[in-house]
Amino acid sequence: MKSNYSTKILITLIINLFFTSLLAQPGTVCSLTVDANTTTGLITYDGDTSNNDYSAKDLSPNRLKNYYTVEQIKINNTTTTGFWYNSNSSATSPSGGYNGISNFLTDASTIYQVPIINGSYSTDRALTARVTVNNNGPGILVNGFKIGYLRTTFTSDQASLQFWCYIQIKDVSTGVSTTVGPSTSITSKNTYITSTQTYIMKPGQTYEIRFIVTSTTSGVNYVYADNPSFYGVPVPILNSTSYSVCNTTTDVTSLNSLLKSTAAPSGFSSELHWFKDNSTTRYTGNLTTGKYTPYYYSGSCYYPAEKDSNGNTIGANVTVTTPPTITTQPTTKTTCEGTNTSFTSTITGATSYQWQVSTDGINYSNISNTGVYSGATTITLNITSPTVAMNGYRYRIIATNNSCPTTSSAAILTVNSKPTASNPSNTTVCEGANTTIASTVTGADTYQWQLSTDGGNTFANISNGGVYSNATTATLTITGVLYTMSNYRYRLVANNTANTCGTTTTSAATLTVNPKPKYASYPPSNVTVCEGQTTTITANVNFANGYKWYMSTDNGTSWGPITESTTHSGTTTNTLTIANTTISMDGYRYFVISTNSCGNSNSTASILKVNPNTEISTQPTSSETVNVGVTPSTLSVNATGTNLSYQWYKNTVNATSGATLITGATTSSYTPQTSLTPTTDYYFVIISGTCGNKTSNIVSKTFITKVCTEPGNTSGNALTSNVGISSRQFSSSENWPTSQPNGHIVLDSPTKGFVISHLTTQQINSLIPVKGMMVYDTDEKCIKLYRGLSPANDPARKEWVCIQKGCNSN
Numbered sequence: 001m002k003s004n005y006s007t008k009i010l011i012t013l014i015i016n017l018f019f020t021s022l023l024a025q026p027g028t029v030c031s032l033t034v035d036a037n038t039t040t041g042l043i044t045y046d047g048d049t050s051n052n053d054y055s056a057k058d059l060s061p062n063r064l065k066n067y068y069t070v071e072q073i074k075i076n077n078t079t080t081t082g083f084w085y086n087s088n089s090s091a092t093s094p095s096g097g098y099n100g101i102s103n104f105l106t107d108a109s110t111i112y113q114v115p116i117i118n119g120s121y122s123t124d125r126a127l128t129a130r131v132t133v134n135n136n137g138p139g140i141l142v143n144g145f146k147i148g149y150l151r152t153t154f155t156s157d158q159a160s161l162q163f164w165c166y167i168q169i170k171d172v173s174t175g176v177s178t179t180v181g182p183s184t185s186i187t188s189k190n191t192y193i194t195s196t197q198t199y200i201m202k203p204g205q206t207y208e209i210r211f212i213v214t215s216t217t218s219g220v221n222y223v224y225a226d227n228p229s230f231y232g233v234p235v236p237i238l239n240s241t242s243y244s245v246c247n248t249t250t251d252v253t254s255l256n257s258l259l260k261s262t263a264a265p266s267g268f269s270s271e272l273h274w275f276k277d278n279s280t281t282r283y284t285g286n287l288t289t290g291k292y293t294p295y296y297y298s299g300s301c302y303y304p305a306e307k308d309s310n311g312n313t314i315g316a317n318v319t320v321t322t323p324p325t326i327t328t329q330p331t332t333k334t335t336c337e338g339t340n341t342s343f344t345s346t347i348t349g350a351t352s353y354q355w356q357v358s359t360d361g362i363n364y365s366n367i368s369n370t371g372v373y374s375g376a377t378t379i380t381l382n383i384t385s386p387t388v389a390m391n392g393y394r395y396r397i398i399a400t401n402n403s404c405p406t407t408s409s410a411a412i413l414t415v416n417s418k419p420t421a422s423n424p425s426n427t428t429v430c431e432g433a434n435t436t437i438a439s440t441v442t443g444a445d446t447y448q449w450q451l452s453t454d455g456g457n458t459f460a461n462i463s464n465g466g467v468y469s470n471a472t473t474a475t476l477t478i479t480g481v482l483y484t485m486s487n488y489r490y491r492l493v494a495n496n497t498a499n500t501c502g503t504t505t506t507s508a509a510t511l512t513v514n515p516k517p518k519y520a521s522y523p524p525s526n527v528t529v530c531e532g533q534t535t536t537i538t539a540n541v542n543f544a545n546g547y548k549w550y551m552s553t554d555n556g557t558s559w560g561p562i563t564e565s566t567t568h569s570g571t572t573t574n575t576l577t578i579a580n581t582t583i584s585m586d587g588y589r590y591f592v593i594s595t596n597s598c599g600n601s602n603s604t605a606s607i608l609k610v611n612p613n614t615e616i617s618t619q620p621t622s623s624e625t626v627n628v629g630v631t632p633s634t635l636s637v638n639a640t641g642t643n644l645s646y647q648w649y650k651n652t653v654n655a656t657s658g659a660t661l662i663t664g665a666t667t668s669s670y671t672p673q674t675s676l677t678p679t680t681d682y683y684f685v686i687i688s689g690t691c692g693n694k695t696s697n698i699v700s701k702t703f704i705t706k707v708c709t710e711p712g713n714t715s716g717n718a719l720t721s722n723v724g725i726s727s728r729q730f731s732s733s734e735n736w737p738t739s740q741p742n743g744h745i746v747l748d749s750p751t752k753g754f755v756i757s758h759l760t761t762q763q764i765n766s767l768i769p770v771k772g773m774m775v776y777d778t779d780e781k782c783i784k785l786y787r788g789l790s791p792a793n794d795p796a797r798k799e800w801v802c803i804q805k806g807c808n809s810n
Helices: 252-258 761-765
Strands: 014-017 043-045 068-070 083-085 110-117 127-133 139-146 163-171 176-186 192-195 206-215 222-226 229-235 242-245 271-276 290-297 316-320 325-328 333-336 341-344 346-348 352-358 380-383 394-401 404-407 411-416 427-430 435-438 446-452 475-478 488-495 503-505 509-514 518-521 526-530 535-538 540-542 546-552 575-578 589-596 599-602 606-611 615-618 624-627 638-640 645-651 679-689 692-695 699-704 724-726 746-748 774-777 782-786 800-802
Touching: 242 252, 252 271, 252 290, 252 316, 333 341, 341 411, 427 435, 435 509, 526 535, 575 589, 761 774
Parallel strands: 014 192, 110 206, 242 316, 333 411, 427 509, 526 606, 624 699, 724 746
Antiparallel strands: 014 139, 043 229, 068 127, 083 110, 110 222, 127 206, 139 229, 163 176, 163 206, 271 290, 290 316, 325 346, 341 380, 352 394, 394 404, 394 411, 435 475, 446 488, 488 503, 488 509, 518 540, 535 575, 546 589, 589 599, 589 606, 615 638, 645 679, 679 692, 679 699, 774 782, 782 800
16 A cells, blocks of 8 residues: 555445334344445445456355346446546556555455535436346345445545435336435444435336435545445335135145245345234234235344335235035036026025036136027026037036135036938939939938928928838938929928937928920821822920931831931921822821930821822713704713712813803713704813812714714614625625625725724824824724814814714715
């Protein structure tokens, strides 16, 4: 230590903080005095001589060091000025040098220049320690502040100067500062400042502890201090001051759960003791109603307890409550799915209720008034429309009296299911097909299918029979579906007679029946046509999209498909066209097969009737000349056709126009009436039939007053022949030709015969004739004479005429 330091002042400052309003304490209170040799400080600032570090250090053994954290100490709110450290001779001091001044402690190498406040003090001109108390530890009662040496200069001591000191603590979270050490005059070393102010730093909070120096001595601006330390003792802190227990068998140690820290810090206490209602004797045993205050016990003495702002100790107010009594436990319930039920209990002494449910028989959870539940916090739990999934759930009630619960035994819920049945699906089938309508059913022992034929307005039970079978099973079978069943609706009624939970009725499935082709009208049974004509056969069909016509030529014995031809067309439509009919097709049979996706449908057969056209096979002949008053020969005609009728006509000219209908002449033969005056009448017949009309050739009947030839002899003696033609040189007999009786003309030749040309009417009309030419007409079967275009006699008989009785003149 150098001799040039004229004044040496060793000041040890101890600030003791005590409680106000001291009530009864539990036995001996531990001394909170801090002396110069105390090494159990809360915080010790010890400069690091080698690293120029001014941060706080733990001065071993620091018994609270695990319950707080601390930042660097600050001078005037900064950590960059106001510090010196004893490291070597080159260290700079405020007045020109500092090299191991012996007036400072050798183990505290950091020197702090603390400004002196003249007059009222300022919070930012102080030596400040910032401390955060851990949240899981005890509270800390600050009970002292210590500085090793306090000097006014480096070179001389000025012990005669007078100083005043303050200790101030600021709660950083609230910003409130509290002066815990009153202004005290320091005039010598080891001066103690005492105070009645209480201050506890609580867990989880941050605090600033400030040391402030004032002086009235003019010209003194700083003091120099080394080894500043703050000291404290542990205080048990309660999280809650209320505690309820449900019976008298709860040990007092259960209150430990209310504390931030249940065990006293090592070195201060080995036990946590509770005291009831200001008693000075430690409380042990079971809790009873009262106030319980915790203290840390240090072998022979107790550290202070937490106090409120009025100085009263803070303790836990304990209330002992009697739990509710359950006189009637909830009972097991059996119900049907969807049927409401409830659980209840008889309980006394309860202030609240909570029902719980277990879905696994082990774990329980609280029920809220949602879904199927109501009354979850009342004496009766209501369950609305329980489901099968809730079968086997367990229910219990927790009755509480001021947080004191009693739990009932569990009651089991049995939920019997109604039968479950899936809705049958709509079904579409073809007419005549087989189908089923099914439902998947569980929990049923009887089944009944029902039918609605009015769109679902009414339903009736189905019995087995007809198209239905399995009407009392889960699958209805329909065999040979009828088209008339389209839009029928089917539903299943499933019942469980064992658990009396009722029936389940499915929604209805609609049956749609797609028809086979339907004939609105069949082809006619008979189709009549005239030979050569065209006809059609039509089948009016509903629901068809394809057609094929078939034909039989053997009265229906065998059939074959018809292909398109000039005779048959439309063979794949609903109308068959038949052209160029012939008589050979008479009796042919036809039918059509109509098709769609559901199959084929055959029509009935139509028989083709081909009627022949009306034709004249033999024309009327017998054009002749007779005397007036003589009945001419009968006119006859032969004709073919169907439903023939005849009508003879008479005309005065050789034409059909202007002819007169002969009443009653309606057969194939007609005998004209005679005429009493010379005339020529012309006759023809019109033949009418199913297949047309035909007009015959015109035949004439000429009436004259004289006949130039006599009729042939038919009785009596032979008549004499007067005209003869012979090729002989001499007559073959004497008196020839009279020797040949009954002849009009006698021909005679020993070597030749009389031959006349045989031609048809058409061939005759093709000749270039000359008057007097004769031929035999093979059609009219007569010898014809060409009389020219204008014969003088009987001019109506011109051109080619059959030779008749008459005059031989032209």
